[in-house]
Amino acid sequence: MSFAAVICASHSTVATPSPAKGGGVELRAGLQFAGHSLVEYQARQAAEAGASHILILVSAVTQALSRAVDRLTADRIPVALVRDMVSLVREAPRDRDMLLIADGAIIAQKYFTAVAAHPGNVLLCLDDTRASAGFERIDGQHRWAGLLRVSPDLLFGTLDMLGDWDLELTLMRAAVQAGGYRVVVPQEDLLEGRVALVESQASADLVAQALLGAQRDIPSTEGGAEHYVLSRLAAQIAPMLLRTQVPAIQVRMGGMALAAMGVIAAVLGWPLFGILLMLCGLIASLTADRLGQLARHSQDDGWVALMPSLIVLLGVIVLGDEAGARMEGIYLAILLGIVLLAVRWRRASGQKWWLLFTPGSALILIFLATLVSGVSGGLMLATLCALGSVGSLVLGKRA
Known part of the structure; x- marks a missing residue:
């Protein structure tokens, strides 16, 4: 079954706002990674895994995001920016699963392939250890690694909810309650930086070096x-x-x-x-x-x-x-x-x-x-x- 993808790109970095940039807060999606912005890297990963359409959920459209979309479009990767839940409901296809990528998540391509291979509700998970303390807890055994796949029913059932809520965590909780299949990342891949959540440019650089040094996939x-x-x-x-x-x-x-x-x-x-x-x-x-x-x-x-x-x-x-x-x-x-x-x-x-x-x-x-x-x-x-x-x-x- 084919699937689409949505990339969350609205969280800010932990770095102090730079006066050279007008005092604005830099987004995690705009961090430089692998020669371009992090959100562009994530979009290329989703396309390589087989996503037929990619939506980037943003709080504001910036020039950097617009240029990233132009580059992706030039490479024949179908991508669009959406600013709110109403636009997401309108743009999201209702006949295929949705792959959700967390804000700031850097995940090895083999795990994109593993999650994409299972239709329905699938979560990429980590064992609950000290090394995975920075990831969101699912239960006493696992934490969420920042990647999941949900069915159309679960997706639109969540999007129809009223009130102010976080798309990433709400969909993740819904997939857990629905008994979604779990793909568990080995501990050594977490320690080697093949699965990470980055909040600053320094951490993104460290992960890039780790992935470049390994490249086993x-x-x-x-x-x-x-x-x-x-x-x-x-x-x-x-x-x-x-x-x-x-x-x-x-x-x-x-x-x-x-x-x-x-x-x-x-x-x-x-x-x-x-x-x-x-x-x-x-x-x-x-x-x-x-x-x-x-x-x-x-x-x-x-x-x-x-x-x-x-x-x-x-x-x-x-x-x-x-x-x-x-x-x-x-x-x-x-x-x-x-x-x-x-x-x-x-x-x-x-x-x-x-x-x-x-x-x-x-x-x-x-x-x-x-x-x-x-x-x-x-x-x-x-x-x-x-x-x-x-x-x-x-x-x-x-x-």
């Missing part, structure tokens, strides 16, 4: 040295860029520039320096992947995402040409391109990551071999490894 599009070495460096760099709100596309362009500078260095006869620059370009590209993943943007499998790696393949050809082994460089670049596309487009499922000889793997091997026997020896050894990797892909697919 995101499918990998890497292999070889990118998976084992370069991605670890990218995971260290991404949190620093996240705090500065650097867009992923700018990081990607930086990776392209670094890789191109490496090719130029190889042309000028500095192969070791060129290889290091090309490796830096690959690290920047992987960092851009992580920033985009945390921001819940769809995985970029287009040619722009592949450009740093494609420039590296050009660099491999240049290395071969400068070492007097032009054909070896061309053959190696073709083999690496096949592996690259297989990994990036998820055509290498079931393969061991160490069997995938990627551009990063080739650069590291060539660098080490150059220190011992020269570039031509590294190209020959890398070509043999690439042949074995392509062979494992073909034979693995056959099996």
